[in-house]
Amino acid sequence: MTWLSSSFFSNFFRLLYPRACVVCGDVLVDGEPFLCSVCLSGLPLNDGIDEEADEVLANDLGIGHLYWLFRYDRASDFHKLVYAIKYRFNKELGVWAGKMLGERMKDISGIDCIIPVPLHPKREKERGFNQAFMIGTGIASVLSVRVASGVLKRVVNTPSQTGLERGQRADNVAEAFELGDTACVEDCHVLLVDDVVTSGATIRACMMELSKIKGIRVSVACLGKSGSI
Template sequence: MKQVFADWWQALLNLIFPACRCVCCGQEALLSATGLCPNCKKNWEDGAKEYRTCNLCPTFIPVGEDYCINCWEGKKHWFDSAIAVFPYHGVIRDTIHDFKYRGRVKWAKPLGRLMVEAIQKDSRFHHIDMLIPVPLHERRKSQRGYNQSELLAKEIGLGLGLPMSTGILIRVKNTPSQTGLKRKGRQENLTNAFQVLDSCGVQGKNILLIDDIYTTGATVEACSRILKREGARRVLVITFSAGKYY
């Protein structure tokens, strides 16, 4: 009789709390809203414990420091505030590559949900009017099949109940890949690369700009610059990952 009751109880629990497979390790588990099992989520978080983001940009620095070396030396930014969720190393780097270059769009939900958690914890990001993903050139998007930043923005929009626009900021210059370029090369690569199609749509707005990774910051700086020049009140930036520099 006890076994019958135990089987019945387990069946009821499975119905109410169905076990799903973790998007990271593939094991069956009760998942958080991120789609990660508790172990994988903890492993990701543990890998970032020694770091925090710079007070002025998303670059990761050791806990206890306030600024990365670039900001300490006086680098100015077009964006008003910026954060990243995880430092770009180890499993996070592999996950970004999986998502960005190998067509694994399954990562959009967990990465986007983790970005939502980071936004909700930061009071600087509590008054956002709209989300804008960093755009890809149409040719690049056609080749890849998707814009990873747009997929992240969709998840963030769902999590925060905010509108997303993909038609205001566009990429008009099909630039070569930024991978492997130094800071100056990245900046030159992005000269006149972006255009705002609807100035009225950004004027006076608090805009959250979304990208997958922040390295030198050239891409989000170029986007922030044109959004500000077209009348955006504030430009906030979130990326899932960012480099370490100190």
């Protein structure tokens, strides 16, 4: 029965459970990774036209650069790309999207290492992983840099930022982070990675801690940037 090879079983499995586009739900064909080619070509990518606004925001947050992959709008189906990573536990999608972002910044970044925005240990245990770590792993593989996940710790298990007003978001995360082992990032240019940047409150709270580290420079990367900043 040598014809019952592993590829036979994987093809049979795909017939029963076809892979679907995480945005529109259409069945994917071979060669389409997580999004169908129609959704991939329609993804509202950062094409650089907003550079001035990004610079103002970066100054406001006290960071070097803000890198982002696509315009995030909860009214658009493209928000499902982030939803699928966080709530449908699609870790591989997080790495894939991180690689896509890394490819767009590899000629300009000068980054030494990646720091994913941490989850509280209780939240990470419930979810099974940190989505920012998966995205950061994808970026790190393209930039050939390390991921330093022990530098920043989340010490308060804050409620989700979703649905909160700008002021409430800032209050929600203001005291949420503490420094861990920082020796490995002294005098480094680090890239703080999150899934979505909306008001910038989480980034600002992280910066309050990271700026205490000797000689550190910080840039930020996220998959989705909300237009409401």
